[in-house]
Amino acid sequence: MWNKKREEEPPKPLAPPAARPAPPPAAAPVPVAPTSFEPKKEATPVSSMPVGRIEPEARGSATIGKAVKVVGQIYSREDLFVDGDLEGTVEAMEHKLTIGPNGTVHAGVKAREVVVLGTIQGDVEATDKIEIRKDAKLVGNIKTARIIIEDGAYFKGSIDIVKPEPKAQPKPAAPAASAPAAQPVHAGAGTPEVKR
Amino acid sequence: MVSFKNLLRGSRGQNGPPSGPGKSSSGVRGRAQNEPETVAARQSRGLEEFFAHIRDLSGLTILDLGGATQQNVSFITNLGHKLYSEDFLQILSETFGVKDTVDQSNPGQIEYFLRQALDYPQGHFDGVLIWDSLEYLAPALLNAVVERLNKIVKPKSYMLAFFHSDDKLETVPYYTFRIQEVNTLQVASRGARRPAQLFNNRSLEKLFGKFESVKFFLTRERLREIIIKA
Numbered sequence: 001m002w003n004k005k006r007e008e009e010p011p012k013p014l015a016p017p018a019a020r021p022a023p024p025p026a027a028a029p030v031p032v033a034p035t036s037f038e039p040k041k042e043a044t045p046v047s048s049m050p051v052g053r054i055e056p057e058a059r060g061s062a063t064i065g066k067a068v069k070v071v072g073q074i075y076s077r078e079d080l081f082v083d084g085d086l087e088g089t090v091e092a093m094e095h096k097l098t099i100g101p102n103g104t105v106h107a108g109v110k111a112r113e114v115v116v117l118g119t120i121q122g123d124v125e126a127t128d129k130i131e132i133r134k135d136a137k138l139v140g141n142i143k144t145a146r147i148i149i150e151d152g153a154y155f156k157g158s159i160d161i162v163k164p165e166p167k168a169q170p171k172p173a174a175p176a177a178s179a180p181a182a183q184p185v186h187a188g189a190g191t192p193e194v195k196r
Numbered sequence: 197m198v199s200f201k202n203l204l205r206g207s208r209g210q211n212g213p214p215s216g217p218g219k220s221s222s223g224v225r226g227r228a229q230n231e232p233e234t235v236a237a238r239q240s241r242g243l244e245e246f247f248a249h250i251r252d253l254s255g256l257t258i259l260d261l262g263g264a265t266q267q268n269v270s271f272i273t274n275l276g277h278k279l280y281s282e283d284f285l286q287i288l289s290e291t292f293g294v295k296d297t298v299d300q301s302n303p304g305q306i307e308y309f310l311r312q313a314l315d316y317p318q319g320h321f322d323g324v325l326i327w328d329s330l331e332y333l334a335p336a337l338l339n340a341v342v343e344r345l346n347k348i349v350k351p352k353s354y355m356l357a358f359f360h361s362d363d364k365l366e367t368v369p370y371y372t373f374r375i376q377e378v379n380t381l382q383v384a385s386r387g388a389r390r391p392a393q394l395f396n397n398r399s400l401e402k403l404f405g406k407f408e409s410v411k412f413f414l415t416r417e418r419l420r421e422i423i424i425k426a
Contacts (some may be wrong), residue, residue: 155264158280161273
């Protein structure tokens with residue numbers, strides 16, 4: 001009975017393992033203060049969204065899905081998409097923070113760029129720019145370099161435009177021949193010390 | 197773009213008085229969400245006068261009671277000022293409803309409204325853009341609001357307010373005022389509301405009696421622009 005023999009074979013995978021999409025490179029974790037979680041949640045970003053339905057802004061960024069509530073402090077070293085509830089503080093100083101249409105944030109927010117489609121109640125500091133989209137709601141004080149407010153957005157609070165400080169241009173190295181020979185050179189001059 | 201006069205005429209509604217403002221997801225809005233926005237540009241002597249006092253200064257604190265718009269935010273902040281934004285009429289509608297002005301004499305409700313809309317320290321602002329938001333306040337609430345405004349502005353600061361001058365109007369359009377230039381406004385209709393009371397020059401002088409001066413600019417569109425000096 002050749003049919004019986006075939007049944008005994010272990011089922012083959014539909015696609016060879018090599019065809020599986022490789023997992024994304026280890027994303028920088030978003031540390032969440034473990035002190036006041038309600039209920040206890042994983043320390044890594046959690047998404048409740050099906051992959052196919054993730055908003056365009058969410059691609060390539062850590063996501064807090066719309067069925068997730070986080071209470072605590074979030075420090076992100078990658079772009080962050082928040083579509084759930086968040087209480088506490090959020091810092092993504094070098095990155096973009098997007099509050100999705102279902103997102104409700106009761107927190108102080110600091111990021112390079114902030115895009116609001118949902119609700120924020122708290123002060124916002126965006127070093128580059130903030131966008132408040134139509135039907136979004138922001139109650140709090142804003143400190144930013146640029147602001148975009150769409151018609152239909154609700155905003156209550158103050159707006160402080162802070163022009164970014166121009167980055168110091170490195171001086172072109174003077175040709176060795178033209179350098180004065182007898183100038184005293186102080187230790188450390190011209191090589192800024194970076195304090196960490 | 198339509199003329200402001202036509203916009204005003206259209207807003208009076210020849211097919212009967214306009215129904216009350218519709219509701220949007222974020223609260224009360226004057227315009228149905230899919231209704232096209234009607235926009236007109238107009239000159240404003242009052243705005244020109246207001247900016248004449250603040251344009252050469254920087255670092256002032258300005259309060260805009262008309263809600264946040266990109267144009268106003270950009271214009272004010274580009275002058276180097278800090279802008280505070282309140283959507284006064286939205287808070288009014290959320291507190292008292294759109295049509296019912298009975299509660300506007302309730303002291304508890306008035307206090308709640310002031311906390312929501314004008315909860316600022318004494319002498320905080322160098323200028324206030326009131327626009328047309330005072331027209332929809334019943335006398336008790338209006339007096340309380342004007343008293344609070346007098347408290348939160350600095351001495352010698354200026355406020356800009358608009359009032360319709362046609363005392364036969366039953367409903368008046370209300371607008372979003374967007375600053376285009378120091379003397380030009382882009383006016384977008386948000387719908388129509390029944391004013392709680394109508395004013396003439398004398399009643400306005402009395403209303404702002406505690407302020408140092410009131411200056412009137414009567415426009416061709418029967419809109420009275422006034423500059424109030426604290």
